[in-house]
Amino acid sequence: MTSTTAAPAVTTTRNRVGRALETAARGHRSIPVLVVLAIIWAVFYSQSAAYLSFQNITNLTLQIVTTAILALGVVFVLLVGEIDLSAAVLSGVCAAVAAGLVVNSGLPLAVGIAAALVTGMVVTFVEAQLIMFGVPSLIVTLGGMVILQGLILVVLPPEFTVSVAGTSFAKIASTAVPAGTSYALAAAGTIAYAAYRLFQHRERVSTGSLTSLAAVVVPSAIVAAVLFGGVFTLTRQRGFPMPLLILAAMLLVAWYATTQTRYGIHLYAVGGDREAAQRAGIPVRRMVLYSFLILGACAAVAGMVDASRQLGVSVTSGGGPLMLNAIAAAVVGGTSLFGGRGSIWSAILGALVIGSISNGVQLLGLSTEVQYFATGSVLIVAVAVDVVLTRGSLLPGRR
Amino acid sequence: MTPLLQLTKVSKHFGGVRALHEVDLSVDAGEVVALVGDNGAGKSTLVKIVSGVESPDTGEIRVRGEAARLESPRAAAEAGIRTVFQDLSLCDNLDAVQNLFLGQERYGPVWSGRRVRRHVMEEQAQRVLESLSVKLRALNTPVVALSGGQRQGIAIGRALISDPAVVLLDEPTAALGVSQRGEVLDLIQRLREQGRGVLVISHDMKDVRQVADRVVVLRLGAKVAEFRRGGYTPADLVSAMTGAHEPTDGEGGDL
Numbered sequence: 113m114t115s116t117t118a119a120p121a122v123t124t125t126r127n128r129v130g131r132a133l134e135t136a137a138r139g140h141r142s143i144p145v146l147v148v149l150a151i152i153w154a155v156f157y158s159q160s161a162a163y164l165s166f167q168n169i170t171n172l173t174l175q176i177v178t179t180a181i182l183a184l185g186v187v188f189v190l191l192v193g194e195i196d197l198s199a200a201v202l203s204g205v206c207a208a209v210a211a212g213l214v215v216n217s218g219l220p221l222a223v224g225i226a227a228a229l230v231t232g233m234v235v236t237f238v239e240a241q242l243i244m245f246g247v248p249s250l251i252v253t254l255g256g257m258v259i260l261q262g263l264i265l266v267v268l269p270p271e272f273t274v275s276v277a278g279t280s281f282a283k284i285a286s287t288a289v290p291a292g293t294s295y296a297l298a299a300a301g302t303i304a305y306a307a308y309r310l311f312q313h314r315e316r317v318s319t320g321s322l323t324s325l326a327a328v329v330v331p332s333a334i335v336a337a338v339l340f341g342g343v344f345t346l347t348r349q350r351g352f353p354m355p356l357l358i359l360a361a362m363l364l365v366a367w368y369a370t371t372q373t374r375y376g377i378h379l380y381a382v383g384g385d386r387e388a389a390q391r392a393g394i395p396v397r398r399m400v401l402y403s404f405l406i407l408g409a410c411a412a413v414a415g416m417v418d419a420s421r422q423l424g425v426s427v428t429s430g431g432g433p434l435m436l437n438a439i440a441a442a443v444v445g446g447t448s449l450f451g452g453r454g455s456i457w458s459a460i461l462g463a464l465v466i467g468s469i470s471n472g473v474q475l476l477g478l479s480t481e482v483q484y485f486a487t488g489s490v491l492i493v494a495v496a497v498d499v500v501l502t503r504g505s506l507l508p509g510r511r
Numbered sequence: 512m513t514p515l516l517q518l519t520k521v522s523k524h525f526g527g528v529r530a531l532h533e534v535d536l537s538v539d540a541g542e543v544v545a546l547v548g549d550n551g552a553g554k555s556t557l558v559k560i561v562s563g564v565e566s567p568d569t570g571e572i573r574v575r576g577e578a579a580r581l582e583s584p585r586a587a588a589e590a591g592i593r594t595v596f597q598d599l600s601l602c603d604n605l606d607a608v609q610n611l612f613l614g615q616e617r618y619g620p621v622w623s624g625r626r627v628r629r630h631v632m633e634e635q636a637q638r639v640l641e642s643l644s645v646k647l648r649a650l651n652t653p654v655v656a657l658s659g660g661q662r663q664g665i666a667i668g669r670a671l672i673s674d675p676a677v678v679l680l681d682e683p684t685a686a687l688g689v690s691q692r693g694e695v696l697d698l699i700q701r702l703r704e705q706g707r708g709v710l711v712i713s714h715d716m717k718d719v720r721q722v723a724d725r726v727v728v729l730r731l732g733a734k735v736a737e738f739r740r741g742g743y744t745p746a747d748l749v750s751a752m753t754g755a756h757e758p759t760d761g762e763g764g765d766l
Binding site for chain 1 (some may be wrong): 584585596598600601602603604605609613614615616618623624625626627628629630631633634
């Protein structure tokens, strides 16, 4: 056994580099995805300079918003070692409920939003009860998907479509936050983040833990670069799009809950080893239920944002490749299908990878099959990379 | 001196099967008591009763001289008894600190979303691991990357977070190599030096001889012998366990 102590005085430089690499591979599983993303962007940019124009980047981010919001909910369910196939259709049902109330019944937008959230959470609540009863989540949600496809026909009016054009509902997607306000928000976000890091640094100093000011400055600089870069890029046209602000707010809350709170530790513990979590006194069933409720809420938000962008709800809402794209996004982003590994960033990064491919294919006017081939290959390669990282070896595993 | 843990005439039946019959057992402060027995002797049932997983049918359990009802693992923990299970019950994907405090995290107020006070936990983890002489390269390494001895150290450290009077170890050396076994036996010595009562379940006679102040032998659900350190040979233990040759009056040691 290695008998290196935790004391920093004895650590050699080589040791420190090795440890830094180890920590990077472990704690920043996003890095392989970022590399893949950079490659995809470089390839398409070399074919067409318009690919990385401000306009196309704005389009791209708006195209992936629905997938990313749904993928965020899927990450929570994957983290506890379950899966959900019904969330995309559920998002269509929630959108139909909201649009029906707001457009057809003339109720305020807030009522519609609340009804959609309640619908999403009630459906996933029932699903979670069945899963805890012992039916595998794959089956419960596969059956749920089919039932919800029927339910959307019930919820929609006889003509099977609701147009939201020109209503308050459409404003969800069409609102743009002015550039000035957006920069102010970016500045406030950067300052709040830096202050939080500094607060943590002070806490650690007070107990004599290992820490350095670099732990405050470096992440804060990265956050500032991402926020200001994002605002600069996305306000080129007509202000910061509201759907992206919603996604950003959801990611912020999810980041805090999963990494800074007791809930987050318990979430990963349940996904890592249910038996051990149970013995440690963690309410395993409640944690699984929470994950499904979060997915229900995410599905409702995704459905409403999508309906608002498409200016309507129809029987095809939440259909098509949305569900598989959301699951693929979570997995490509580095969340394990087996629970306990991954982060909420995988939702946005994976959705970006998948969206970048389809956007590029359409921009270059390539045929649709190229998009399918590329997306499928990236999914398999991403999981293969994940397997290698988890096992720590390139040798084939035993089956 | 009042024993830290005292079981009096504890019996447990599963249907018609007698798992334990009027077993007396006591553990003093700073004492390591080993519980040995063949398969089906009632060791696991006794572990479950002391750790709060099962309740006895009859009999009395006293912790620090006070009658205790160990109805759940949580109740047992609150009474001052912590159990280190044979499979360690660690979450491989969590790091050392998260595992040490799993289920007993130090967290902030509700308005902060029960924010984990990581710095407090790290400092306390450092102290507990030091008290056990467990050396880790970094506290934020997932425990899957640690050696068997280090994992055992973290499992025992987790038991110590709530400063229990009695620590129950179920087969602590079962899956370990030679050097790691030595490490774990050292850990047990440290628990004794800290003045805790230690109850070790083991089937390894060498470990038992090395670490136990007292050995209690179970056979077919009943206590058949009790030996003090140095007062027995390996053959005595084996014959008590198998019943091949009953020691005088079923009691080998001086009670």
